[in-house]
């Protein structure tokens with residue numbers, strides 16, 4: 001049942017786009033205006049103090065706003081969306097403004113914001129501003145702090161971002177269904193004053209787990225476990241756009257988890273980082289310690305920072321092994337080490353071309369044909385061979401100097417693991 005749709009190239013195409021779109025490429029220059037916006041008001045008049053490095057949302061976007069009498073006006077639309085997890089798997093999700101997760105809401109500490117929320121779902125909803133200090137009546141909890149936003153209605157939320165930080169938004173009505181189907185988003189409030197002395201690469205990734213039975217397109221919101229599709233910004237590798245940085249850049253990655261049930265230990269290869277912030281605020285420098293894996297429990301934000309030092313293509317992925325894999329069923333028998341030649345022969349009479357999978361491991365699962373609307377359990381094409389990981393997996397591409405397309409890392413001679421020669425073995429006395 002499980003096979004390969006090796007959607008190679010997707011990662012590389014994404015890298016090209018990100019390399020182009022990277023903000024703050026001229027150190028020392030005033031940072032670009034707030035998000036690219038079709039609204040002329042926003043583009044023409046950035047508010048004072050908005051000299052921040054805009055956050056880059058791999059596979060996502062930032063919500064445009066208009067400035068009216070010193071208030072930033074945003075408009076969120078809750079609605080059903082068609083969404084592609086990776087080439088081959090399209091789902092019927094719920095989200096905001098045409099996508100899942102919803103667009104990044106980006107502002108500056110002290111900003112007064114008015115956020116209109118239109119409900120285009122068939123059931124009521126609300127929006128809760130997770131972690132944001134707001135007046136109680138703006139907290140978005142259906143029934144407790146406000147009435148329901150019924151289908152077709154538009155509500156107005158208004159408050160001031162009194163504190164810089166990384167927060168999230170999500171519905172607080174029929175949470176189990178609405179969040180599971182993809183309704184969530186990140187909020188970044190930049191400090192009005194900042195003391196960054198090096199170029200910043202600032203990324204936002206929302207973590208999510210889905211149960212999507214093979215061949216189905218509607219995620220199952222009743223699922224409590226056995227999630228089989230794992231995503232960064234609602235994309236599974238190889239459709240996850242890589243993160244890019246130059247040696248010497250400060251890389252900040254804002255990880256938000258509004259998945260329904262799971263906690264994700266996110267592991268970065270190649271370089272250690274520190275957790276600098278949660279949705280509760282900044283962690284004092286004296287309280288930080290080096291890490292290479294950060295657990296992001298559901299309902300939390302963890303912001304990690306590192307200075308890029310090591311050129312290469314470094315994976316960043318959930319370390320739960322089933323979370324760095326694409327759509328799989330878990331009901332199959334364990335046949336590792338079983339001699340199935342006889343079974344294949346007999347099965348072949350009933351289901352021509354069929355074959356028992358997984359005798360030597362699960363690696364052979366990637367070479368078989370795929371059912372409709374499903375993606376390979378394994379990931380995509382790599383420069384050496386197929387990359388067997390998928391799901392909650394992306395690549396941090398660090399280069400001494402970034403061109404238009406980072407492509408695959410080109411390794412200095414003699415720095416790639418390869419088959420040992422007879423001379424090596426003899427020299428070091430390794431007997432086979």
Ligand SMILES: [Cu+2]
Pocket residue numbers: 230262263264265318319320323392
């Ligand atoms: Cu995970």
